[in-house]
Amino acid sequence: MQQIIYFFIKYRNFLLFVLLFSIATYFTIQTHNYHSDKFFSSANVVTGTLYNFKTSITTYFSLAKENKKLVEENVYLRKQIEYYKDVTEPAAIDTTIFPLFDYQAAKIINNNYAYTKNYLTLNKGARDGVVTDMGVISGRGLVGIVSRVSENFSTVQSVLNTNSRTNAKLKKSGHFGTLVWDTQNPNIVQLIDIPRLTEIEQGDTIITGGKSVIFPEGILIGVIESFRPDDFDENYYVIDVSLFTDMTSLENVYLIKNNFAEELYELEMSVSDE
Amino acid sequence: MSSNQTFIYILRFVVLVLVQVFLLNNINLNGYINPYIYLLFILLYPFNGNSTLLIIWSFFLGLSIDIFENSGGIHAAASVFAAYLRPYVLKFSFGLSYEYNVVKISKSSLPEKLTYLGTMIFLHHLMLFMMEIFSFNHLLLVLKSTVFSGIFTFILIYSSIVLFGNKSE
Known part of the structure; x- marks a missing residue:
């Protein structure tokens, strides 16, 4: 002993x-x-409150830049409205039908991009109706997916995270692929699983594919920077995509809620059970 | 350990975590290079202090950073690793005399100081990036990150010792 x-x-x-x-x-x-x-996770009371306090000070330094971004987004949206005005008569809005996707604004209180698995912290939590697996976009494009929610805060798995897998497609040809990140550059992500038969060019636009419950179809992601054959399978491309969203300076984002997420999820589960 | 000393450690702990999280983690030089100044807590711990206690302190130091950064336990692992190896690094850098409480970091000779700081920073950063990248296929990336971040950390830690050295000892 x-x-x-x-x-x-x-x-x-x-x-x-x-x-x-x-x-x-x-x-x-x-x-x-x-x-x-x-x-x-950083979505707890102590770190959330501290980050919130920090952001309440630091946002003042980027007000001009942030305003410019929001105005640019307004211009983009106005142009879209103008385009639809010419094309069709405005459809009567049926208020009894639920829209498929709902949007909500949030502020980023902490942003990481130096790690290989990066997360963002938002100032909205369960109290504001945030749930896990909600999509997050900026005025310019894709940002990430909500991974953890507390009462007043939530963390977002950024597209700059090696665990991240997002369904994306080529706007021109409609070919689907998966968006991943190779950790090399915080402004460049990779689109894989695009067959070699596809005609692609530098500068082509990449958008979300709509084959997931999380993001609606057609959210902007980025443009093709360069492409090369996959090392493991010669029949597929690896495409470097330069993101529209500057992940290194983010402040205002939108949360996307799929109003039918639960129903779709239940349906998919019941199919896979059989 | 007197209560006065404990208070100083707690203060140092909190200040270093806040400086690390709110200031230094936002530098992101070239996209990924950040200095990790919180290691100063482990480096400045008295050479004849209780080493078991230091391992426990270090675990919570690293874990605090991890919670802020959503990084799991990478800082905790690296800090515990550095704290455990510290007595061996001390013996290696200063010889046996460090055990008799004669060595003080601000008064030691330059080569001794450089060896001590350099070895500790290298060990800590190597473990940090190995845990972070968590793959043997990216050993080059691990070494690259270790060297670049390590140099940055070294400059910052060395200058803070020179600036605040006389007071903190």
Whole structure:
């Protein structure tokens, strides 16, 4: 018995190190699965409140730039309205039909892009109706997907996260692929699984595919920067996409809620059960 | 450890975490290079202090950064690793004399200081980026990040020791 106690005292630092290191490794591996329950996230009261406080000060320094962005977005939206005015008579709005997607504004209070798995923190939480798996876009394009929600805050898995997989397509030809990130550059993401038969060109626009419950079809993502054959399968392209959204300076974003997400999810589950 | 000392450690802990999270993590030089100044807590811990206690302190130091950064446990793992190896690095850098409480970081010779800081920063950063990237296929990326961030951290830590050295000892 004395031997055992002596052993523990002698090697206490090593044993403590192994224990704490294992716990830390466990936390790290937890972040590798998107849907696993993480123990900690920045969407808690302490960090959320501190980040909120920081943002309430720092936003003043970028007001002019942020205003310019919002005005640009307004111009873009006005142009779209003008286009539809010419094309058709405005359709009578049927208020009994629920729109498929609903939008809500939020502010980013913390933004990471230096890691390989990056997250953003938003100032909206469960109290504002935010739920996990809601899409997040900026005025210019795709940003990420809500991964964790607390009472007043939420964290967003950015497109700049190696776990991120977003359905995207070429605007011109309509070919579908998957958007991933190779961690090299915070402004460039990769579109994979596009067959070599597709005709593509530098400068082609990439938009969301609409084959997911999370994003509506046609949300802007970016333009083709360059492309090359996939190292693993010569029949497919790897396309470098330069993002429209500047992920390094984000402030105002929109949350997208699919009003039929639950119904669609239940339907898909019942199909896969059979 | 006197209560006065404990208070100083807690203050240092909180200040370093806040500076790290609100200031330094927003630098993102060239997209990914950030200095990690919170390591200063482990480096400045008294050389004859309780090393078991330091490992526990370090775990919570790293974990605080991780919670702010949504990074799981990478900072906690790297900090615990650095804290555990610190006695060996001390012996290696200063010789056996460090155990007799004669060595102070601001008064030690330049080569000793450089060896101590350099080794500790390298070990911490190497573990940090290995945990972060978590793949042996990207060893080059791990080394690149370690070296670039390490140099940045070293400059910052060395200048803070020179600037505040006399007071903090």
